[in-house]
Amino acid sequence: MDILPQLFLDGLVVGFVYALIAVGYTMVYGVLELINFAHGDIFMVGAFVGTEVLVALAGWGLRATADPWLALSLALLPAMAVAAALGVAVERFAYRPLRRSPRLIILISAIGVSFIIEDLVRLVETIHQGKFVLPVPTVFPDVYHVSVPGLPSPLTIKANSLVVVGAAVIMMVVLTLIVSRTRAGRAMRAVAEDPVTAALQGVDVDRIIALTFLIGSAMGGAAGVLFATQYTTITPYIGFLIGIKAFTAAVVGGIGNIPGSFLGGILLGVLEQVGGGFVGAKFQNVFAFCVLVAVLIFKPSGLLGQRVQEKV
Amino acid sequence: MSAAGGTAPRPAQEGAAGRAAGPVLEARGVSKRFGGLVAVERVDLAIAPGTVHSLIGPNGAGKTTLFNMITGIYRPDEGDILFRGRSVAGLPPEKVAERGISRTFQNVRLFKELTALENVLVGMHLHLRANFFDVVLHTPRVEAEERRARREARELLAAVGLGGLGDELAKNLPYGHQRRLEIARALAVRPALLLLDEPAAGMNPRETEAVMELIDGLRRERGLTILLIEHDMKVVMGISDVVTVLDHGAKIAEGPPDAIRRDPRVIEAYLGKAVER
Amino acid sequence: MTSGLMRRIGTAVLALGLVAFVGACGGGGGGSSESGGGGGTIIKIATQTPLSGDESVQGIAIRNGAELKLQQEAPEFAKMGFTLQLDPQDDKGDPNTGVANAQKLAADPDVLAVVGHLDSGVIIPSEGKYHEGHLPVVSPFNTNPNVTSQWKYPEINRIVGRDDVQGPVGAIFAKQELGVNTVFVIDNITAYGTGVAEAFAQKAQELGMQVVGRESVAKDETDFSNVLNKIADAKPDLVYYGGLYQGFALLLNQAHSRGIQTKWLGPDGTFSKGTVENAKENAIGVYATSIVAPTDFTEAGKKFIEDYKKAYNDTPDPAAIYGYDAMGVVLEALKNAIQENGGKKPTREQLTAAIRAVKDYQGALVHVGFDDIGDNIYAGYYVYQYTSANPDTNGDPRLVAQYDPKGNKVGD
Structure with missing residues (x-):
């Protein structure tokens, strides 16, 4: 198939977006064993904040394309900040009071939060913009056609795709450094393994959990902005399907395992696109999920998941 | 052990200095029930500074429950627990640790996916002051602090006999080493009171000997007060200053090892069986 | 214990209540009816x-x-x-x-x-x-x-x-007015989108056009890159999208940012302010069949x-x-x-x-005027082309062709 390399490339791009979101699921699951259903919506909020910034900049006469790096930075920072604050608030008010309740109750609370966020964004945007389906200003308009020897047709690469991948890689590296090298990251891993013992070492578990939500949500918010610039239109409902996919990516990578979630996200993105090339776009999700289920049958704890230990 | 100057117990906190001669830890009529089961019943306990104080008693006597109440895992149903004269009953574990109490566990509870060094560094968590933004921005302060912490952690590892094993994942260490690592991690909290839950469990006589030496050294060289749960009577009688005996949640005897050894109630409830064995 | 449990359940119920409340507020759109x-x-x-x-x-x-x-x-x-x-x-x-x-x-x-x-x-x-x-x-x-x-x-x-007329009208228009020979057909996997896309594709073949691609993208999907790659590969004269404005605008935007040049046609579900609002400049020149006569x-x-x-x-x-x-x-x-x-x-x-x-x-x-199954015997079919990116005027659609209920071209 001639377009296979192109499909692979596009799959990588969407895969990096999934990976950034999947990290949020996996980090929260790591410390709380909770599927944070609202995470997809935090991603969506990030997309809206970033888009609003780009729209506002255009309104002030600064078209994003004039200084794309500045525009992207100005969109990313508030989006990450708002998403982080929202994530921490969700943890504080929707999960922490229920932490000792049965898992199902927290799960219901999470689903409730997800609806609340979606409808609030819709409400706010309807009041503010008079609509809630927002077109996203273009930031990096260039498209490159790269001829690769041996390939029948040149590869099409959007400048924006490169930025998405680059930003995602940078964030993943920073996150990995934070988790592996810093005191906070150490405490996070300790809490993930055994919160009671961590508390006995003087680790304030609540703070670490809040920090986990903060970091995961900030990355989700950034993913939202990157997604918005890449896929051009956003609605308050984009978080659901993408959230499910990112969550699946996290599970396939081995939930609780951060490198695993990167791997799972990228794998899902590539499978989806390349699979879609063979079986048709209609079945691309079916195909991708079938492969992922197969992975889980042979490796139930996920690709990089190894910890199958009881928590006391 | 001489090099580990940085991990000396912290100076007594405000107001506590005047009571230096009083007990480090005092339990007053502490009880804990689980449903209908009484785990600990109105126990009084006073631990003098600088002593090794042992808790003994048959399985289910309530020793570990008492530990859990002291360290904030359980809140006592009745009574109060004072540490250096201030109540710690019902404080969350991290606050108890902040006051200066740390512990080990009957079943080793290390962070298995972290290295030995990282385990100790988690214990030092309280004493690292850099905040999140320092960390993200990687200020020189963070750098300096982290370097200092790593040096200190390596010294602690050396002190418990794990020098050079810092980069091993905790789960890959042999059992005896894991127990020592747990002690090193507890020391990293810089406690004034160290609670050891069966430190010699599952060890051969030679390892047991080494653990006794270690505990004795902690007391002598660091001025730590140690509360010890132990089944191995050789350990208990060998290093304890005071022994408290629990049975069915209640205190049935207390005194120096020699007196306990001769106490008829103790012999009946506990030692008798041990002797038969 | 009990009071703690009650409080927690209370919190959960409260959360759900809030959801219902927000849903009701937003959903009503305020209507005093x-x-x-x-x-x-x-x-x-x-x-x-x-x-x-x-x-x-x-x-x-x-x-x-x-x-x-x-x-x-x-x-x-x-x-x-x-x-x-x-x-x-x-x-x-x-x-x-x-x-x-x-x-x-x-x-x-x-x-x-x-x-x-x-x-x-x-x-x-x-x-x-x-x-x-x-x-x-x-x-x-x-x-x-x-x-x-x-x-x-x-x-x-x-x-x-009806779509079994609207779809074919689209095909007739593409053939007769635009001179299209190859078409790429996409639908959004709904009764509406798939139905109209099928009707279009069938008529297109009858009229001798070549269907060089037939794909479906679920209406919740936001990523069209797979389909776009196939379009770039097949280079059709025209892409037909059986679906609603939301997906259509995404498709147009992503196609544009990918540098794909072709003609675009959608059914009435795409003939909306929403298409122009979301696709902006990318909507200019795009065609839509509609059951809607020009309002003015x-x-x-x-x-x-x-x-x-x-x-x-x-x-x-x-x-x-x-x-x-x-x-x-x-x-x-x-x-x-x-x-x-x-x-x-x-x-x-x-x-x-x-x-x-x-x-x-x-x-x-x-x-x-209703016939015996409730269809409108006077229903007409119209083809428009957006001429501006102004959503306030719905993209200033220009009527480019008009068909009667049987699909015969009206006027000239």
């Missing part, structure tokens, strides 16, 4: 369209159009001793919700008729409930053939054309636009006037039924018969 005072016998006409979610731009437009007509006619009914009320329902574009609402409406004796829905996939499963409740429906916008052809219920009517075709249509702007402070989406005229048909039939019933409130059965009996109603835009 009572109209005309008077203490007469209450007659409620319901609307069922998506008032929340992706498709609510058109859904709310239909509701508003219907409301406007109802308010304008209310004084006349008040003279006859009836108080007209609008009962707007939100079907969310979701079949389950639509069926549940239909059940609810059927159970309310004050409700005599329904103007709805937007999605063919929602009205079709709801029809059984309407039929059981003998509740007549006039659809403002559903073009799937099955809406009237599947069960042929006497209650179900529509004032718009008629004097009544121009007046409608004035009235609508006054009432809602917004340019009407093309769908709005269909809500207006669907309500017009209902109220026309209601007047007849009241007369035949000696001035008393008619039964639903009487109204059902009166609606089907409408043979020559001239609405603000639509000329309506």
